[in-house]
Amino acid sequence: MKNPDLDKIFSTIPGAQKAADGFIISGENARFHVFGVLTEEQTKGLATEETFYLPFCTKEEILRIRNQSSSSDYLLWLRAEAIADSPRAVRVFRKRAAGKKGWSLTKYYRDNFSYDKKYLEMAGGKFKSKTSNIPAGMAFVRDVNAMCIHTKFGNVIVANEALTFFLYYMNIVFLGREHGIDYSDISASLAIAIRIMLGSESLDFDIDPRGDLPPKIHKEISNYTELQLIFIFGHEYAHHTLGHLSSSSIKKYPLQTIMHTERSDIDIKAYSYEHKKEYNADLYAIKKIRNNNHFRSIMADSAFLIFIYFDILDHVLQYLALRDNISKTHPNPLDRLWHLRGKLKSKIGASVDTIRSYLKVSGQIKNLLIKEWLPFRIDELERYGSIYLPSYKRKILIDRIDF
Template sequence: MSEEQDFFDRILAEAPNARRASQGVLIESGNVLLHLTGVIKHSDLEGLSDDASFYASFCSREDIERIKKPKVLSDFLLQIRAEAIVDNPRLIRVFRKRKGNKKDWSLDEYYKSKFKESIYLKSLSKGNQKKLEKIPAGSAYLDNVNATCMKTVSGNIIAISESLENYLYFMNIFFYGDDFGLDQADTFSAYLIAQRIMAGHESYDFDLDSRGELPTHFEDFLQSLTNLQYQFILGHEYAHHLLGHLNDSRLFKEDLSIMLNAYQGDMKIQHYKYSHKLEYDADWHAIKNIKGNSLYKGDIANAAFLTLMYFETSRLILDYTNPMRGSIHSSHPSPTDRILKLRSRLNNKRGFSREQLENNIEYLTKYTDHFLKEYLAFNFDSFEKYGSVYLPNYKKKLLLDRVEF
């Protein structure tokens, strides 16, 4: 038995109001609910900064040393990843779940093992691979459903929001669910989950509380497609680098709290914003830069089209829920404009035809218009309520937070 488990067993035996939780124990006292999720030894943190204990449940000692005193470029991406988690109790629980019982766990190694860059990078010319190989890139739990290029004192890093990956996954369930025999109630719920993710209302706990266990053949398809969409987004950010778009005149300085959910620190970040032309060019070169693999090029093109079509639905919903958004996103052309521009620059044999795209855009626009008029207009409060939505035919029981997950 581990020391941690022994500690929890003693609390359960000695505290009258203690009960076992999915992680650790819960202790109730009046109106207070105390959740003890783990044990951290002071000896393991000896010589580290006073706040090291906040990171210890999801970082190794080496991670913490690099986060507190970043020296090389990859340390800054690790720092962003850690700061996204440290002030968010739910994300700490997510990463404790990811960590499991691994004694050699490292946040940095976890993200390295999950990074989906290799397929895309290997598809580029040797020269472009060399230009990009030293740019740290990958996922982080950014609050914004987006990808961004940030400038640090040591150079540029690329972060792709894990929420963006979740958003695409559920939009793919919605878009292809009928082809795989899903009930309309499930495809609607998938659409609702995706839009709640985009708007920031869906709980970031998919590792803890799955929204539904889908058939294996559909799940395999979804993972493959979402991965291709991730490759396009990564390729888009890489294209900005290769095209020389990272001019300091395009830098914007903001509080890191703008990008990280629940972050309470005072760090500043600098990230790039681009003109419409530069966005069009990055879309095109994300596909154009792929060498010698026509099939993969076509797959990435379709992944790009789907991603941008989904973004168009969310643009319509966010404009409805927040009419004052206005100029906030004026630096980006509309997703539909990006689709049509990209279609005009691609080989006609590659990717969805213009007719297919127009039909899909029309379908998604009508579906979203119906969603706004028939659902959101009457369910605004529930749409904006923080929590979880399930796929009704694949997860019928509402689980109790902290006790069952």
């Protein structure tokens, strides 16, 4: 992110302030955050809107987005679109790309996330060949969700990075206590997870860490998160292989409902939720794991935790009266949990008694919410910004100046 040309220009502007990335110029009524200067060579042949992709896409990728001709191009477009209209997301990607030789957005996602591939490895060759033409991966979408999308080139599977962050903090809430994490940090993690879901927590964890857990605990929590995402990819692959995206069951979702974008004219076509399809996709995701009851159990337990987390969220949403129309079409997460438990062989996954003990813990978490967060601290949940883990955050950084 060092740029001597930029330094020279800004040394001549009175009052220009050096920021962590670029400069800030304050005028009477506005402040400008300037990151860099685009050269003519970089922008040549690109439309103005296309230059917004330049901080995180190669020119070749921008041309692929312009002339989409495959489902991988569609995935690339979705990934780029999820970043372009959010200044904070652009800053996250400027940091991710800084100093990386041969950076491209596609390469970044390929090198850093492999939940989809890990699922396919466990499912084996036959399943892999059924899904070989389905591009799958993460995107920086703010909606806590994953999707199997119908495009004119074929299906595409995307899990949103917001979901990864959400699961990470919910795992701290749920499992942190047995790792000795303090109550104050668990409470803060719960607030972060809920705020991610409400869209009020800024997704800039890369540039503004909320507090680093000790490496050993971080590794454990990340490991749970990874397994949960592997299950989620299995679930989305199941929607594809079970034919849930046949034309009769496709619904349009406006792009603006899931990401920051100015494009009000674009819809995403994904399957419409039906209880039976969700149940089948859950079960199939586990059944398709080949000859490995141990890993099937791990996947089942990962699913159980995800459902418990979404049940806690539902609780908050109901309290905030936000979930009225969603709950009618979407199966209740605990129904999904018990349905899955009932369909699996008893030796696969946690027993009914163990699940009941998990639900006791989730009951305590709901109590914490009802007593501590929801009645008195709603503002803190809804205000846009960041929350930190008190025991692990050393210094609160100043936005734009320090990061």
